[in-house]
Amino acid sequence: MLVSPMMSLISLLSEHEKLQFGTFFRNDEFSTFKVIDNIEAHLMLIHSIHDELIPFKHSQLIYERYVRNSSNQEAYFVEV
Numbered sequence: 001m002l003v004s005p006m007m008s009l010i011s012l013l014s015e016h017e018k019l020q021f022g023t024f025f026r027n028d029e030f031s032t033f034k035v036i037d038n039i040e041a042h043l044m045l046i047h048s049i050h051d052e053l054i055p056f057k058h059s060q061l062i063y064e065r066y067v068r069n070s071s072n073q074e075a076y077f078v079e080v
Contacts, residue, residue, distance in 0.1 A: 003045075005062055006054045036066050036069075037065070049079055060077075
């Protein structure tokens, strides 16, 4: 289960007006988007469309990538 996941730390920091630190990070060690292809289990994403820190589109893109690349695993997306 992923709750309000970010695609990656660098993508979050580079997009967020209040957190413009993305240029300080060279390696994106906190990348959900990179590891989502390795998940071999059912996936549930929960994210609020009103989230002010992590953009809702991060969850949408993670979900779309998982569904596209998963091998017959179930995926659920809950918008709150």
